[in-house]
Amino acid sequence: MNPIFLSYTAKGRSNADRLRTALQENGIETWMDSEIVPGEHWGTTLQEKLRDASAVVFLIGPDGQVSEQQRNEATAVFRAEWGAQKKTPLIPVVTSEAELPPFLRQVPAIEVKDVEKGWTEAAERIKQSLSGAPVEVAVPSPGESEQKARLLGIWEFADSLSRSSKSSAASGTTGAATASGSSGYSRASKSSGRKS
Amino acid sequence: MPVPLFEQSVFINCPFDPKYQRLLHAIVFTTVSLGLVPRCALETGEADLRFQHILDLLQKSKYSIHDLSRFAGEGEANLARMNMPLELGVAIGLKLCRKRHRLVVMVQNVPEAKRKAADYEYHRFISDLSGNDPLRHQSTPQSVTREVYSWLTTLDEIVNPQPSGEAIFAAFPAFQKNLANHKKAALRKLIWNDVLKAAAESCPKIR
Numbered sequence: 506m507n508p509i510f511l512s513y514t515a516k517g518r519s520n521a522d523r524l525r526t527a528l529q530e531n532g533i534e535t536w537m538d539s540e541i542v543p544g545e546h547w548g549t550t551l552q553e554k555l556r557d558a559s560a561v562v563f564l565i566g567p568d569g570q571v572s573e574q575q576r577n578e579a580t581a582v583f584r585a586e587w588g589a590q591k592k593t594p595l596i597p598v599v600t601s602e603a604e605l606p607p608f609l610r611q612v613p614a615i616e617v618k619d620v621e622k623g624w625t626e627a628a629e630r631i632k633q634s635l636s637g638a639p640v641e642v643a644v645p646s647p648g649e650s651e652q653k654a655r656l657l658g659i660w661e662f663a664d665s666l667s668r669s670s671k672s673s674a675a676s677g678t679t680g681a682a683t684a685s686g687s688s689g690y691s692r693a694s695k696s697s698g699r700k701s
Numbered sequence: 702m703p704v705p706l707f708e709q710s711v712f713i714n715c716p717f718d719p720k721y722q723r724l725l726h727a728i729v730f731t732t733v734s735l736g737l738v739p740r741c742a743l744e745t746g747e748a749d750l751r752f753q754h755i756l757d758l759l760q761k762s763k764y765s766i767h768d769l770s771r772f773a774g775e776g777e778a779n780l781a782r783m784n785m786p787l788e789l790g791v792a793i794g795l796k797l798c799r800k801r802h803r804l805v806v807m808v809q810n811v812p813e814a815k816r817k818a819a820d821y822e823y824h825r826f827i828s829d830l831s832g833n834d835p836l837r838h839q840s841t842p843q844s845v846t847r848e849v850y851s852w853l854t855t856l857d858e859i860v861n862p863q864p865s866g867e868a869i870f871a872a873f874p875a876f877q878k879n880l881a882n883h884k885k886a887a888l889r890k891l892i893w894n895d896v897l898k899a900a901a902e903s904c905p906k907i908r
Contacts, residue, residue, distance in 0.1 A: 579854075
């Protein structure tokens with residue numbers, strides 16, 4: 506099994522080290538960006554390690570926040586698995602009760618209640634989830650209705666733009682829907698479209 | 702008039718010429734499919750000045766996507782397009798000052814054969830981006846969908862659950878067809894509102 510990629514925030518570094526030790530005691534190899542040596546290209550190395558990882562553990566910081574770097578790492582995972590048969594498991598590990606972003610809601614988060622002693626149990630649960638045990642969706646999904654409402658909202662917003670440009674055109678204040686040179690579009694407003 | 706939420710608004714800074722149109726459509730379609738609202742300079746605005754309009758939209762958007770693919774000089778005068786770097790600068794200012802703006806830069810990928818020699822070509826025209834590796838596409842709707850999806854899907858405000866990136870790209874031809882129908886019905890060139898409507902009508906539904 507390839508090493509697990511351990512993703513952590515700067516504030517959660519000490520917790521990451523504890524989890525890493527616990528995982529190693531369970532026979533699970535890990536990789537952290539602290540292993541990058543001088544001369545290695547940071548971005549390229551991260552991409553390679555994420556691509557090859559058997560799973561990515563997201564250790565959520567003590568403040569409950571997912572860092573921008575962690576989001577960038579998730580972006581790299583999603584890009585790498587585009588069209589691939591195998592999806593890389595993303596496993597959130599939390600030390601506080603915080604709402605996780607949607608991309609981390611695919612599996613139940615592993616909660617560490619005792620940040621001094623709870624890492625062994627967390628490592629065992631990670632090992633269990635990697636063994637192929639069935640997982641449940643952690644958060645009840647609002648599902649189709651939320652998507653429907655959002656799409657309707659976007660459609661209505663677009664429609665209101667059409668109506669406001671038509672009424673402005675009628676009052677002679679804008680040049681609604683006029684052609685704009687070599688642009689692929691007309692722009693329903695005063696100023697002309699741009700090429701770039 | 703319904704106003705999109707700041708948290709769900711994504712400002713798009715990219716070329717608007719016909720050659721780029723399908724890529725812009727891919728950005729818009731992916732954004733809408735994830736339940737977010739694309740905003741861009743093509744949108745109707747109240748401001749008299751174009752740049753004021755852009756500033757207004759950027760301030761109303763928590764997120765922004767900037768495609769700097771057209772960094773090279775063009776035409777007889779060999780001029781590069783400066784509007785997009787200018788708008789990127791404003792977005793970076795918002796990010797640093799307000800701490801509530803997140804942005805991503807896209808560039809066209811360096812072909813495999815040239816990868817060793819110029820892997821990070823963008824460093825040569827915008828070296829201050831170092832440390833923020835841009836998304837790289839191959840100027841195809843599929844690669845743009847992949848990159849934009851991979852970034853947007855890590856945001857907190859996307860619709861949950863969300864369609865997969867593959868499902869979004871699979872629905873892209875239907876979106877293009879729907880756009881053509883809008884154009885035919887309107888008897889004019891497409892306007893931004895048509896694109897938004899067609900995207901909202903065509904995105905893959907979550908079952």
